[in-house]
Amino acid sequence: MKLSIVLSTQPAQFQAATFKGDLEVNLAHIAALGYNGVELAIRDPKLIDVDALEASANKYNLRVPAIGTGQAWGEEGLSFTDPNPQIRERAIERIKSHIPAASRFGAVIIIGLIRGIVKPGVDSTQAMEWLINALRECSEAAHPHGIRLALEPINRYETTLINNTAQGLELINRVGVDNFGLLLDTFHMNIEEPAIEDSIRQCGERIFHFHVADSNRWHPGAGHLDFKSILTALDSTRYQGWVSGEFLPKPDAETAAQRSVAFLRQLG
Amino acid sequence: MKLSIVLSTQPAQFQAATFKGDLEVNLAHIAALGYNGVELAIRDPKLIDVDALEASANKYNLRVPAIGTGQAWGEEGLSFTDPNPQIRERAIERIKSHIPAASRFGAVIIIGLIRGIVKPGVDSTQAMEWLINALRECSEAAHPHGIRLALEPINRYETTLINNTAQGLELINRVGVDNFGLLLDTFHMNIEEPAIEDSIRQCGERIFHFHVADSNRWHPGAGHLDFKSILTALDSTRYQGWVSGEFLPKPDAETAAQRSVAFLRQLG
Numbered sequence: 001m002k003l004s005i006v007l008s009t010q011p012a013q014f015q016a017a018t019f020k021g022d023l024e025v026n027l028a029h030i031a032a033l034g035y036n037g038v039e040l041a042i043r044d045p046k047l048i049d050v051d052a053l054e055a056s057a058n059k060y061n062l063r064v065p066a067i068g069t070g071q072a073w074g075e076e077g078l079s080f081t082d083p084n085p086q087i088r089e090r091a092i093e094r095i096k097s098h099i100p101a102a103s104r105f106g107a108v109i110i111i112g113l114i115r116g117i118v119k120p121g122v123d124s125t126q127a128m129e130w131l132i133n134a135l136r137e138c139s140e141a142a143h144p145h146g147i148r149l150a151l152e153p154i155n156r157y158e159t160t161l162i163n164n165t166a167q168g169l170e171l172i173n174r175v176g177v178d179n180f181g182l183l184l185d186t187f188h189m190n191i192e193e194p195a196i197e198d199s200i201r202q203c204g205e206r207i208f209h210f211h212v213a214d215s216n217r218w219h220p221g222a223g224h225l226d227f228k229s230i231l232t233a234l235d236s237t238r239y240q241g242w243v244s245g246e247f248l249p250k251p252d253a254e255t256a257a258q259r260s261v262a263f264l265r266q267l268g
Numbered sequence: 269m270k271l272s273i274v275l276s277t278q279p280a281q282f283q284a285a286t287f288k289g290d291l292e293v294n295l296a297h298i299a300a301l302g303y304n305g306v307e308l309a310i311r312d313p314k315l316i317d318v319d320a321l322e323a324s325a326n327k328y329n330l331r332v333p334a335i336g337t338g339q340a341w342g343e344e345g346l347s348f349t350d351p352n353p354q355i356r357e358r359a360i361e362r363i364k365s366h367i368p369a370a371s372r373f374g375a376v377i378i379i380g381l382i383r384g385i386v387k388p389g390v391d392s393t394q395a396m397e398w399l400i401n402a403l404r405e406c407s408e409a410a411h412p413h414g415i416r417l418a419l420e421p422i423n424r425y426e427t428t429l430i431n432n433t434a435q436g437l438e439l440i441n442r443v444g445v446d447n448f449g450l451l452l453d454t455f456h457m458n459i460e461e462p463a464i465e466d467s468i469r470q471c472g473e474r475i476f477h478f479h480v481a482d483s484n485r486w487h488p489g490a491g492h493l494d495f496k497s498i499l500t501a502l503d504s505t506r507y508q509g510w511v512s513g514e515f516l517p518k519p520d521a522e523t524a525a526q527r528s529v530a531f532l533r534q535l536g
């Protein structure tokens with residue numbers, strides 16, 4: 001099992017030196033804990049030195065299987081479904097701007113909260129059209145580079161657009177391009193899927209990335225999800241990708257990371 | 269198993285005649301489906317004709333095991349933890365005003381969202397003190413009438429105060445009165461409890477009321493919760509109260525109510 005864990009590059013909140021220092025320290029910890037890769041949360045690739053990032057990852061023998069993009073929504077309010085066409089356009093350009101780094105690492109580009117929500121006054125059919133057009137445009141731009149996009153169904157409390165895998169599979173049909181698929185996250189699945197393992201099997205080869213967190217969003221092993229059964233279902237889809245930890249830093253980040261890798265490794 | 273289901277009296281949104289008519293229709297449906305009682309959501313007891321309500325419930329041989337109070341938060345913004353002392357006082361008076369109807373029915377008074385949230389600018393220790401004092405005052409007012417209050421741990425997305433049973437049990441200790449306990453809800457427990465059955469056993473005789481909804485907040489049977497195991501754990505606490513359905517009206521209210529009672533009855 002190829003295990004990675006989410007690491008924020010936090011370029012907006014750090015001076016260049018501090019950022020590099022902290023990133024190095026984090027990468028060293030993550031590698032020492034036995035992870036094979038890091039999933040990088042990047043707000044804006046313009047603020048990242050990709051050469052330095054690649055050198056650091058290589059230094060610790062860590063791969064970068066996926067790039068998270070949600071900070072552009074959280075910190076800048078960019079989304080595919082904003083009623084303002086300029087904001088939608090900026091969101092599309094931002095996602096396209098991840099393609100060079102994604103190509104360097106062979107990483108999946110994650111479409112999480114940057115898809116947006118159905119904002120007040122916006123018709124939901126209209127929002128879905130904006131979403132589909134944006135996903136198609138970004139996927140088509142990524143295609144020549146061999147890069148895939150993965151949209152994450154996210155629970156009802158965090159978005160009003162695409163909460164579960166049934167909606168995700170319908171979206172895939174409507175977008176209609178081969179390099180667009182899903183990122184499944186066990187925390188969200190616990191709330192939204194009628195039967196987690198069945199949903200995994202139904203998504204099959206359209207699972208492009210996989211997040212693990214337990215039912216309470218703590219590290220795997222801290223809640224009541226049956227990860228043995230879940231990962232067996234994932235395996236049955238012939239999934240060749242990564243199992244990436246995205247969970248709360250509780251009781252603290254390092255303990256959570258350590259417990260997660262130990263718990264998942266002993267599942268075999 | 270004594271089964272009830274939540275029914276809103278919706279006094280603020282209906283003319284008196286419509287309200288009475290709709291209530292009668294709903295009570296007739298609920299009784300015909302095989303429920304033993306109705307849990308009534310009441311925004312303000314002043315707007316309710318308790319005599320008429322009791323006559324209607326009796327007509328259909330339905331008990332009223334609990335009164336929900338959250339509409340006073342949702343529609344009027346009343347809460348135990350608002351920084352405005354007049355709003356806190358109105359919330360306390362509102363809860364006390366449920367005591368006569370609760371006495372008539374022998375119903376538990378539910379403290380759900382009316383407890384409030386930690387509002388911006390409010391210290392969380394201060395909010396917890398307001399909450400404890402309000403709960404103690406209301407419980408002490410209810411005690412001579414033999415009425416109990418049950419606070420519902422509610423998941424992190426809906427409140428910042430008391431999300432899980434561990435916090436609920438600590439709160440019980442701090443309030444320090446015998447007629448204050450917990451309402452456990454399986455939908456919230458699925459998100460917040462490390463192990464649902466263990467939490468039920470730990471709450472033991474302080475479980476004053478019990479809500480069922482499946483993991484996706486649809487009716488029991490529509491998600492992945494193991495209700496056989498959950499209700500066995502509840503039974504092990506010698507719980508003598510009600511199992512009350514509070515779930516989304518999907519695919520529609522009557523179908524959901526019908527499926528829930530059928531599913532729960534076949535569990536034995």
